[in-house]
Amino acid sequence: MKRIHTLSIALATLAAVQLCSCKKGLDYDNVSAMSPENVWKDSTMIQAYLSDIYGGLMPGWPFNGSDADEGISTPRSLDDYRRGIISVSNTNTKLDYQYIEKINYFLDNLQKAPTTVISAERNSRFAGEAKFWRAWSYWGMVRQTGGIPLILHTQDYLNKPSLFVPRNKTSECVAQIVKDLDDAIQSLPAVYPNAGQDYGRITKVAAMAFKGRVLLTYASPLFNPNGDAARWQSAYDACKAAMDAAISAGHALHPSFRNIWYQERNKEVIMVNQFWYPIHANSFNGVRAEPFTRDASNNNQPLLSLLLAFPKRDGTPMQFDVNKLNDPDYNTAFMNDFYTNRDDRFYATVFYGGIPYPTPDQIPPSYVSGNSYWNVWQYDAANNRYTNASIVIHPGMPGNPGITGFFDRKGLDTTVTSALVYQSGTDWPEIRFAEVLMNYGECANELGKSGEALQVLYSIRQRAGITPGAGNTYGITAATTAAIRDAYIRERQVEFAFEGKRFDDLRRWKRYDILNSQGGRHGLYITLKDGQMVTPADNIMDAPTRAKFTARYIDNLDGDAGVKFGLDLNHWFFALKPDQISQSQNVLLQNKEWGGSFDPLQ
Structure with a gap:
């Protein structure tokens, strides 16, 4: 794409050269505008035309975790x-x-x-x-x-x-x-x-x-x-x-x-x-934590559903029982598994408070390189509310700390500071080999080729650092077509988190019920125990430091019981815009789901 964008610039430069080539006086060729016919007389211009199509259609980074159960940006x-x-x-x-x-x-x-x-x-x-x-x-x-x-x-x-x-x-x-x-x-x-x-x-x-x-x-x-x-x-x-x-x-x-x-x-x-500065740069400012960004922040903060989706190192699911969180032993075991016993994709996808933020930013004296950025919580029992402890641990830290304590880490450009946030150059792979494998495996399963389908899941999990375990099944226990189908639903949620695929997958599977069953958007607050405090020099991956915290379940991050998933299970296709139907003199027909006569299934 670097070459493609260069060719688009070359086309504009060629036009400028032609615009300056007119003769003096009244007897001259009119080149005040580029003639479309001239494009087809020059192979470089033909390629530049094609490059313009690339430039308009090649997708970029999708920061749309709030479309499904991946992330939240702001309440309500x-x-x-x-x-x-x-x-x-x-x-x-x-x-x-x-x-x-x-x-x-x-x-x-x-x-x-x-x-x-x-x-x-x-x-x-x-x-x-x-x-x-x-x-x-x-x-x-x-x-x-x-x-x-x-x-x-x-x-x-x-x-x-x-x-x-x-x-x-x-x-x-x-x-x-x-x-x-x-x-x-x-x-x-x-x-x-x-x-x-x-x-x-x-x-x-x-x-x-x-x-x-x-x-x-x-x-x-x-x-x-x-x-x-x-x-x-x-x-x-x-x-x-x-x-x-x-x-x-x-x-x-x-x-x-x-x-x-x-x-x-x-x-x-x-x-x-391909992204690169200065010709075709991008920015992750919208998903960076607010102290380390500018102009936008805190989008795609991971929800509990995503945090729990990543399996443990042995491939078994994370165990989470809301009713047992008040049991100190259960809570400690959960916290240990949550932070230290996950597959590689968890650490590549999620930033959590208590480790160094992965960009070169420094905000002295609140935060200096090498220290942990603590985005965690305190519970105010007198007022029955949670407050973010980041401004206590990092006095003078500017900005809104967000509402979950977790942030989107995947692909984040870790080379630029907040001052240079618009100079990010991390490429966006729209199609990667993992998708090709999983598409093939999913089709194989639907045709009864369970061996082929399972082998794909094993390969994906092996790359994620999951141990083979007994039978070399990488924690996969599914054996029937239906169970393997469910395994693919779970694995795609993890493998492609924050890659813009989750909602489209749920729609093509007609599984909006997975969202609706969650109700509100849930969170996990990593909360300091009463009387405990940490410093920027501490790290949550250390057991003594982690012991100062307890995990708390937040039922509705929106703070409004009316804000919850409730997708309609009778409407799967979108309507055509009514003004386009009228502009077509009613030649375009509306979809059946929306009162028309057009059947999208034919």
């Missing part, structure tokens, strides 16, 4: 949809064809470009990349609403009646998405010969992996409520082919889960948005 921020307050006006999706139009225009003109301008091989590759992005754009809308109008060529805006195109069936849209991806797979390399220049461009493996993601969702209960085995077979074939192609191209699980985000261009990365 749970939106209406998740509370079950839904209507056409607040549960709709806008159909956006901006980039589909650009891609169609690109493909139509690329097809006419002579070999004197662009070689046949390069032409085919560019077309494959563009078709991948067209499939990406269509799927982004189809997975929300079901079928939408398929427009595959440049429209004639002067022919007004032709602009009103009805919705295609969902099955037709998926078939076209798969066709575009198959075309891309045929024309793209598994690895680009010039990796230094072309790293970040879509590869054959990325196209195959995305095809597997699409067909997995299409086979899942959201689109396949009757469990058509043929769909699962198609998804299995696509996901296995993607896995095999990825392995052949040198992809594999990175041996260190934490370093997936810190060792760039590693073997796990299949589709990536």
Whole structure:
């Protein structure tokens, strides 16, 4: 993507050169605007056009843990949809064809470009990349609403009646998405010969992996409520082919889960948005703890449901019994397991108070490098309330300490201070090999191939540092299709925490009940025992220091019993925006769930 963004700048520079080339006097060529026809006379400009499509569609870091049961940002921020307050006006999706139009225009003109301008091989590759992005754009809308109008060529805006195109069936849209991806797979390399220049461009493996993601969702209960085995077979074939192609191209699980985000261009990365300062930087300011950031903070504070989801080092689940927390022995054992006996993914995903914050910030004398940042709690029995103890342990510490005591750690750029927070450069791997493996394993399970499904889970857990245990099962006890399915639900929650997948997974599984059963958003307050205090020099990983604390359950972090998960179990597809339906002169039909006649399952 570094190369891609450079080409976008080159296009702008070329335009500027042309704008300065006019002659004196009245007899001159008008170059006050770039002629679209000139793009197709220069292969560099053709590539720059394609790079602009990349720049507009390549996804970046998703800081959306509050969409499900991963994180909370502020109290009472749970939106209406998740509370079950839904209507056409607040549960709709806008159909956006901006980039589909650009891609169609690109493909139509690329097809006419002579070999004197662009070689046949390069032409085919560019077309494959563009078709991948067209499939990406269509799927982004189809997975929300079901079928939408398929427009595959440049429209004639002067022919007004032709602009009103009805919705295609969902099955037709998926078939076209798969066709575009198959075309891309045929024309793209598994690895680009010039990796230094072309790293970040879509590869054959990325196209195959995305095809597997699409067909997995299409086979899942959201689109396949009757469990058509043929769909699962198609998804299995696509996901296995993607896995095999990825392995052949040198992809594999990175041996260190934490370093997936810190060792760039590693073997796990299949589709990536590269970030670097100053051309294409990003920022983690929104998820950093407030004393160590600016302009935004405290988003994605982990909820109890996520904190407990990570298994113990032997692969067994964390045990948590609210009714036993008042038992000192139980509480101590829980605290020891919680902090010292977790798989590697816990420590790579969650920052907890009582260890050094992983950025180079210093706020002397409140906080200096090497000391622990304590974001923990005290209980005021007289007033029956909890207060954050950070300002007591760190006198003069500025900012809002947040509401959980835990923060999003995954991929956090640990090289920049708060003053340079907008200069972060951690790449975003949109598709990594772990997803390809788990997509394949999930499909295998639905077809009764339990051995294949379980082996994937073992591989994922082995990389997470979980011990093999008796029978080399890494703590997995599932044996039936239903039990293995549940194991995948739990494992994906942990493996892909804060990667923007949790809510989409729950939706495609039609498992909003997992959220609803939790009610409010729960928290875990690590609370100083009466009469106890720590200093910045202490560390919660030390047993004597940890003994000064007790774990307390917080039933509703929002502080409002009415703010809780209550998602509607009868509405799974989003509505079309009513104003788009009227603009289409009612050619677009509304989904059945919202009073229309269009069936997203056809």
